[in-house]
Amino acid sequence: MASSDKSSGLREGDKVKYSHFNGEFSAWTGTAGVGFSWIQQQSSKQEDRILLRCEPFEDICDAVAAIFDGHNSSAASEHASKNFLTALSHQCGLLLATAEFESQSPILGRIRSVTARLRPQKTVWPRYLDSAIIKTFKKLDSEIKQHGDSGTTATVVLFKKDHKGGINAKVCWVGDSRAIMFTDSGVEDLTKDHRLANTAELSRIGVHYGMHNTEDKISSNTLVRISGKLYAKPQPIRVREEDLVRPLSTREDMTPEARTPVMDFEESGDSSACFQIDKQPGYKHTKSFVGIFTDEQGHAVSSVPRVFAGETRRSVQNTRSLGDRGAASAVIAHPEITDVLLPPSARIVIASDGVWDVMTSHNCWSMLQRTPSTSEAANRLLKKTLANYVGVARVDDISIILIDCGFEENLRLRAEFLGGK
Template sequence: MRHALVSIAAVKEAIETQGSPFATIDDTVWDEKYSERYGVLDFGVSSLQGPRETMEDCAYVVPRARCGFLFAAVFDGHSGFSAAEYLTDHLYGVISDAIDENTYGQECSVSDRDVSGLCCPLELRSILADSFKQTDEDLLRYLRGHEDEEERTSGATATVVLARTDKLVVANVGDSRAVLSRRGQAVDLTMEHRVSGDGPVVEAEVARVEAAGGWIADGRVCDVIAVSRAFGDQEFKGAGMPGMLQKGVSEEWWDQDFADSKHLTDDLLVAMPDIVEAPVLEDDEFVILATDGLWDVVTSHDAVSMARSDFKKQRSAQQIADRLTKTAIQRRTEDNVSVVVIDLGGGKDGWSKPQQKNSDKWKGFLGLK
C-alpha cells in the first residue's frame, strides 16, 4: 500500500530533521517553562483502516507545543490523500508562525513569555482562523501543481485541539468531532458541517451554499460532496468551480443546460473554522478527538462511558484510543478511523493510574496515516 509507506517515511523525517517546523521544542527547556505550571498531558493515538480501499485519515500530536499546550489534530481526507498529508505537514507550522507574528513586540511579564521568548497570546481565535485560511490558500496552490491529476481534487476535514490543564481551544472544519468528558457527561466541543439532516447548523450551511449559487441534492453539496466545509476541494472554490460544472456534464450527472443555468458567485466549500475557547473546569476529565469513522457507529455518550470506565481501571490513554478504533471497526464502520485521547487528569477526583509517557516516545511529532 503506497500510503502506508509514505506515512512511515514522513514520521521518521519529521522526528530526525531538526530544521523541520515540527521538530520538538527541547524537552528540558519546555519542562523548565511549563511542566510545573501546567504539567505534561498524557495522550493516546490510534488509526485503523476501515473497509475503504485507501487510508486517507491522518492523526497528529505535538505534546510539547507552543505556550504550554498539547496540540492534537485529526485530518479526514477524501478524493485522495494529498490534502490530508499536506495538512499534517504544514498546519501546525502555520499556526506556530502566526503566534509569533501576532505577539511580536507585545509587552508581557517574563512568566507569560513562550519558550521562544515571545509573549503567549491571551486568546487564539483570530490566530486559528487566519491560520486555517492561509493554509487552505497554500494547499490550493499546491494541489493545482500536483503531478497526480486525481490528487489535484483532493480535500480534507480538520479538527484541532489545543489542550492545557487550564484551557481548551478547539477549531473545526468538517465532520470530525471533539468531545469533552465532564464528570462522565459527554460535551460536544464541535459541530459537524454537513448539509443533510436537521438543525440550525445544517440550515445555516445549506443557506450559505445556496447563496453562493450552489444547490443541495441527496444531502450533498451539488449532489457530490457530503461536507460543506473542508480544506482543498478546489473544484468547489474560486476558479475551479466552472470545471466542476463541466465535469458534471462529462460524467452525465447533469446536462449542459443545467450547468449553464448555474451562476456560482462564491466558494461553495470554505475552510473557515468554528472555534471554541474555554477554561478547563474541575470536573473536566479528558477529551476524545476522532474522525467520523468513529462517530458514525459510536455516540459521544458511549465513547465517554467506555473511556471513563477504562481510565478508572487504570488503563492508559493509548490503550483507550486503541479500544475506540477497534470498537468502530467491530461495529462495521464504513469509514477509516483515527482517534486521539487526551487525559486532563481525571478532574478533581483524578485517576489512580500510571502515566504512559507517549510524549517522550514520539519526541513531539506523531503522524498516523
C-alpha cells in the same frame, strides 16, 4: 508506530508525532498536564493523518492534538498535518508584529490602553490567537487548492496551563472529525459536525445562497435541489453570529482584482463576523446548492444530502473543509473556535468520522468512562468501532486520540474507583 514503556504506556513527551499508518503511541507531558494515546486503523485509502505534539510550542500552547481526515487522496491531510504548526507560528508572528507597530502610534496606543482597562485579559491565550488560527486555516486551504482536488477535515485542540494549574483547551475545527469531553456528570460535544444535519450550517447555506426547489436530470438519476440557487448572486451582508459567508481574506494573499472590502475581527479574537462573497484567486468558485440523487422511481440514491457545485456537479458531505478545489462556494474553510477550561477529571476523545458514523458520543462515553488508561481505552474504542462495521462493505479510515487531564493523578483515582466496584 512504536509505543512507549510497556509497563505504564507513558513517557515524558518531548517530540512531535505525525501518523499516517496503522499503529499506536502513548505519551505524558507534564508541562500541559495531560496524557495522550492515539491509535489508527487505516483502510486501503490511508487518507487520515494525526498530529501530536507533546511539548510546548513557542508561547502559543503547551501541547497539541489534531486529526485530519482526508478525502479524494491523502494530499490535503498530509499537507495540513505537516504544515499546520509552522503556518500558525507564521500568522502569530505577523499579527504580533502588527500589534507592536500599532502600539508605537500615540493615538492607537492610548485607545488600546483604554480598551485593555475596560476589557481586561481573562484568558491564557494570546489575544491575537483566534485570528491567527483563522488565517492559518485559510492559508492551508489556499495552498492545498493550488496543488490538487483533495480535501480534508481538521480538528485541532491546543492545551495550555494557566497560573493556577488549570488546563485550558482551545478547540478549532472544520468538518466532521468530532471532539468530545467526558466529565463526572456525562459527555459533552466540543465540536459540532459540519454536515447538513447541522441546522446552523444548512441555515448558512440557505441564507446566503437563497432557497430554490427544482429538479435536474443527470444521466439516469435525478438531482433534487433542496436549497440554494444554481446561480447565486451576492446578497447584502447579513450579520448572523453562527454564519460566515467567506473565510477571512487578507489583502496580501489576494490579487488586486479579487480584493473586496471585508469586516475586521474584534481585538478579542471574536470570529462572529460576516464577509462579502468574493472569488479566491487562482481557481474558480462554483455556485452552491444542497441536494440528493434519486433514481427514476424517486427513491434516494445518496443516503444523506450533500453540498453540490452548480457548474461542476461535484458534491461533498462536509459543509466546511480545507481544500476541495472545485467544490461549491458554500463549502468554506473558516473554522469554528471554542475555549474550554477542562475539569480535573476530564477525558477528551478526538476521532475521525470512521468512528462517529457507527457510534454516538454517548455510547462512546458509556463504554469508556470506567477504562482507566488511555491506551486501553483507545484500543477498546477501535475494536468496538470495527465490530460495528461487521456486514458493511466498506470500512472507513479510523483515527482516535484520547487525552486525559492530570493524567497521573487520574490514572490512580480511576484505578481505585474500579477496584472498589
